[in-house]
Amino acid sequence: MEIVAEKNDSEEVKDLQPSKIQSRVFEAIEVQAQCGGLPLALKVIGRSLHGEPQQVWERAKNKISRGESISAYHKNGLLKLLEISIDSLDxxxxxxxxxxxxxxxxxxxxxxxxxxxxxxxxxxxxxxxxxxxxxxxxxxxxxxxxxxxxxxxxxxxxxxxxxxxxxxxMRELAIHLGCRGSVVHSKRFLMDMKEQSLPEKWEFLNHTACDVQVLSIHTGPMEASNWYEMNLPETVALLLFFTSSEYSLPPFLRSMKNLKFLMILNYGTKKATVKGLDALSSLTELKCVRLERLIAPLVQKQRTELSNLEKLSLSLCEGFEYVSTFNITKLREFNIDHSSNLEEVPISFCYMPSVKMWSISNCHLVQKLPYELGNMNSLRMLRLSALPGLKELPPSIGKLRPLECLDISFCEGLRELPVEIGQLKKLSEFDMRECSRLKRLPRAVCELNSLKLVISDEKIVK
Known part of the structure; x- marks a missing residue:
């Protein structure tokens, strides 16, 4: 076990000569004065200067002194001060x-x-x-x-x-720094705040092709007719945030041929029915899809081509149980979280030949896993966390020979582990916290010779 002794602040002070300490104190007082005592400015700027040499402090102090003296009402001055904290980033x-x-x-x-x-x-x-x-x-x-x-x-x-x-x-600082230069050549298009419809100033995107890399939209309910037609040939990421019980995806989604990342997040108190998911079939470059608090019953009825998709994350979603309707042969990571209506894990979830990480968490109705779980012979990490209804693991888990990390934490109903777990010769990490009913382990765990880290409760350790 490696023990690392970190150098504390008092040791750092000892390394400084008295004259340097006095100089640093005066510089700190000047920085504090220029920040007007605002906690956020002091916290961020102070952290960016921590451990830096004196010339960095001098440079920051001089830059601050050229800025505007600020108060709680001078937002521009605050942004100028906080900009200093970004200077040290590459x-x-x-x-x-x-x-x-x-x-x-x-x-x-x-x-x-x-x-x-x-x-x-x-x-x-x-x-x-x-x-x-x-x-x-x-x-x-x-x-x-x-x-x-x-x-x-x-x-x-x-x-x-x-x-x-x-x-x-801090968000305003990011907006302030990111919106410099020509609008047409902006890397990011985003809405400063939630609006009920798209900003009117975006209408020019209908006839002007822009170099937008990332587009972020935050609205209320949207029908197909509410969207502008947008010409976004270079956009690689689209983020859609909304609060509504129904939501239609933008028609221009089909034309975003270079899109690699798609996130659709509903902030409403209830799940929203989303329309237009069939447009995903047109996105041949799509690599990652993240969906949250959505209902998509139509997914069950039509096959969606996502042949290059590498990651699929579903949180608080319904209607995606029949994932076999997706063509996801290249999927490397699959996550499903907080699915309140998922009682039995579909066998189709186990037919992902390229998947490396497979995770199901916080699904309280799940009581068993299909035997076909062992079919995923490329799996490196298996996460079965916070499944309190899960009673056992299928014996086929022993077929997951490349598995390196197994997480069964907070599976409070799990009573025993299968003997076949001893066949996981490459398993190096095993998280079994809060498995309160797991009274004993099979002797086969002694065969896990690659095991380096076990996270467990004291009772199980004994």
Whole structure:
């Protein structure tokens, strides 16, 4: 076990000469004065200067001194001050910060959705995207929270249970920095706030092709006739946020031939029936689809070609039980979460030959898994979390020979594990927290020679 001793603040102070300490204190006082004592400005700027050499402090202090003295009523001055906190980011991290403006302010959004944009739009590797998420959070440029059952630890395994939000001023900063330059050549089109219809200034998109990479729309109910026709040949990501019981997807969706990322999120108190999902068949480049709080009964009746889709995430959705209506032979990641009406996992969920990560969580009515689960012979991570009705795992789980990570946390009804679990020779991580009825383990677990991390309760450990 590796033990790392972190250097504390007192040790850092000891390393500074008295003259440097005095200089740093005076600089801190000047920065505080220029910030007008505003907590947000002090918090963000202070975090961006933490641990930086004196010349960085000098540069920031000089830039602040050229700015406008601010108060709670001087928003422009605050934005100028906060802009300093972005200076220390590299170009890639700056683009990632600007992407925060695509999401509504003061709303908790699954951090995994943000990472998907960075992976499929910014073309980052997953581990690099996770590092940037951690860095932005440490700089107070976004806020990270987790579900009550989890701790805030950023990793590929738990990122689906992390949520980010942003202060309204930080979102305005991202909008302010991202909207510089020509509108026609803007990388991002977004709505500053929720509106009942599309902004009139967007009507020019009907006859003008733009270089928009990402389009974010936040409205109330929308019928097909409410949409403008938009010419968006270069757009690779579309985010649709709405509050309504019915919603029609934009007709121009069919023409977005380069679209790789699609997110449809309903903020209403009830699930919304969404129309026009058949348009997805036209999107041959689509890689990632995220749907939340939607009802799509028509999916059961028609086959939808999504031959290049790599990731499908369904949260609080109904009508997607018959996923075999999708042609998803290249799917690498499948997530279904908080499906209140899912009682039995369809066999079709198990016919995903390329899937690497398969997750079903917070589905309280699920009592068993199909034997066909063992058919997914490319699976690396299996997550069966918060399924309190699940009584057992199918013996076919032993056929998942490449499996490296197994999560059965919060499966309170699980009484025993199958002997076949000992066949998972590559299993390195096993999360079995809060499995309160799991009284004993099969002796076959002793054969898991690759196991490096087991997360469990004290009772099971004993």
């Amino acid at each position: 170009d890639v991290a700056k683009e990632c910060f600007l992407d925060l403006a695509l999401f509504p302010e003061d709303r908790k959004i699954c951090a995994d959705a943000l990472l998907d944009i960075w992976v499929y739009v910014r073309k980052l590797q997953r581990h690099d995207a996770l590092s940037i998420l951690s860095d932005l959070a440490s700089r107070n440029l976004l806020n990270l929270t987790s579900t009550p059952r989890r701790t805030i630890a950023i990793s590929h395994e738990n990122v689906s249970e992390l949520y980010f939000s942003q202060h309204s001023v």
